[in-house]
Amino acid sequence: MNTPAAEERAEAMIGATRNKIFIVLFLIALIAAIGGIGFFYFFDGGGTVESFDGQRALQDVAFQTELGPRVPGSEAHRRVVDWIQTETEKHGWQTQVQDAVMLGHPIVNVVAKRLPDQDADTPWIIIGAHFDSRLIADKDPDPQKRSQPVPGANDGASGVAVLMEMARTLSPDLQKEIWLVFFDAEDNGNIPGWDWILGSRAFVDNLESQPDAVVIVDMIGDANLNIHIERNSNAELTAQIWATAAKLGYSEAFIPLPKYSILDDHTPFLNAGIPAVDIIDFDYPYWHTSEDTVDKVSDQSLQIVGEVLTAWLTQNW
Numbered sequence: 120m121n122t123p124a125a126e127e128r129a130e131a132m133i134g135a136t137r138n139k140i141f142i143v144l145f146l147i148a149l150i151a152a153i154g155g156i157g158f159f160y161f162f163d164g165g166g167t168v169e170s171f172d173g174q175r176a177l178q179d180v181a182f183q184t185e186l187g188p189r190v191p192g193s194e195a196h197r198r199v200v201d202w203i204q205t206e207t208e209k210h211g212w213q214t215q216v217q218d219a220v221m222l223g224h225p226i227v228n229v230v231a232k233r234l235p236d237q238d239a240d241t242p243w244i245i246i247g248a249h250f251d252s253r254l255i256a257d258k259d260p261d262p263q264k265r266s267q268p269v270p271g272a273n274d275g276a277s278g279v280a281v282l283m284e285m286a287r288t289l290s291p292d293l294q295k296e297i298w299l300v301f302f303d304a305e306d307n308g309n310i311p312g313w314d315w316i317l318g319s320r321a322f323v324d325n326l327e328s329q330p331d332a333v334v335i336v337d338m339i340g341d342a343n344l345n346i347h348i349e350r351n352s353n354a355e356l357t358a359q360i361w362a363t364a365a366k367l368g369y370s371e372a373f374i375p376l377p378k379y380s381i382l383d384d385h386t387p388f389l390n391a392g393i394p395a396v397d398i399i400d401f402d403y404p405y406w407h408t409s410e411d412t413v414d415k416v417s418d419q420s421l422q423i424v425g426e427v428l429t430a431w432l433t434q435n436w
Contacts, residue, residue: 171288171429173422177413179280180272180340180421184413188252188268189275191224191304199250200227203279203301207231207286212299219321221304222314226321229301231286235294243296243330244432246285247384248278248337249305249318257309258407272413273403274306277340281425289429297432298330302384305337319384323391332356333395335385339424340416341400346424347378351389352396360396363431364423372423398424 182202187195200216207214212231219226229250235241252271259265282299289297300322308315334356339346348357364373379401388395405411 169288171284171422171425173284173418173420173425175287176280176284176421176425177340177416177418179283180276180416181413183250183276183279184270184272188270189250190252190254190268191307196227196251199279200229200301203229203231203250203283206283207299210286211291212286217322217325219318219325221317221321222312224304224313224317226318227303228318228322230322231299231301233289233291233293233297235296241294241296242332243298245298245300245330245333245388246282246428247300247302247319247333247335248282249275249302249384250279251275251303251306251318253306253407254310254313256407256409256411259409261409264409267409269306269407270409270412271306272411272416273340274338274406274411276413277338277416277421278336281336281339281421281428284421284425285429288425289432293432295432305384315382316384316386320387323387323393326391329391329393330388331394333385333388333393334360334428335383335395335397335399336424336428337383337397337399338403338406339398339400340420341403342415342417342420343402344372344400344417344420344423345374345402346372346398346400347374347376349383349385349397349399350377350380352385353389353394356394356396359435360398360427360431363434364427367426367430369423369427372420373427398428 183199186198189196189199204214212233214231217228217230252275253269255265256267256269257265279301286299302318304317307313361373361375381397381399383397385395385397405415
């Protein structure tokens with residue numbers, strides 16, 4: 120992810136205009152006023168009611184970090200790909216690995232699909248997160264550690280954990296086409312021979328048609344969760360999600376004010392004319408340091424984001 124507030128990751132992008140910001144805030148208020156959030160529940164393969172579990176998601180964060188940094192080409196990277204594929208298939212998703220090459224680097228995205236009964240009017244929703252971790256901890260306060268890889272507990276593993284828990288708990292009866300997409304090679308820009316968001320760029324380049332909506336989750340496990348509106352995100356999707364959070368009582372976590380313009384895995388979708396939103400807490404002091412470890416991640420933060428996304432999927436589509 121990238122923000123002009125971080126000079127090394129600045130990119131010239133068209134920021135949201137003042138009118139767009141007002142429209143987003145108005146839509147949030149309107150949707151919150153007229154759209155109630157009902158009860159929602161989920162089933163496992165045996166028919167047992169099961170809800171999103173932030174503690175189980177935190178275990179997924181711990182598992183990923185125990186593998187080691189998931190830097191491209193590493194054994195930990197290979198193992199996390201295998202784990203994602205095995206776990207999603209176990210819970211009834213049709214999962215495939217998408218191979219590509221970007222800037223000479225092999226890219227491995229994992230795509231888990233749940234397809235409803237064939238219906239031309241069925242909405243197609245993508246929920247995405249990157250699973251790789253950064254090659255170097257170049258923001259570490261200790262110069263001796265800046266050549267080490269980033270553990271990536273919050274920046275990488277937290278988003279994956281939310282998607283994995285959704286894979287377990289989303290009702291199979293939702294009449295929607297849902298793809299959970301785990302992107303490779305998001306996090307290695309400003310390193311010679313690399314760039315940002317390579318996996319999502321490759322994914323969008325290979326799309327044969329356009330989804331109705333894309334939601335990216337990134338760095339959402341911080342115990343002090345402060346998710347501001349990302350300025351480049353689609354206004355309508357942003358309003359829906361933030362209004363859902365407000366109805367669930369999570370306005371302190373989903374702050375209805377814009378703050379950053381981010382280059383993240385939603386950017387290639389936006390550039391292709393696809394509605395997309397980035398759910399990200401960029402106020403994270405351990406970003407790109409050796410201290411981005413599992414003790415910085417909160418099960419409650421994972422719970423909040425998981426509940427909001429599940430309710431949004433249930434109520435708005």
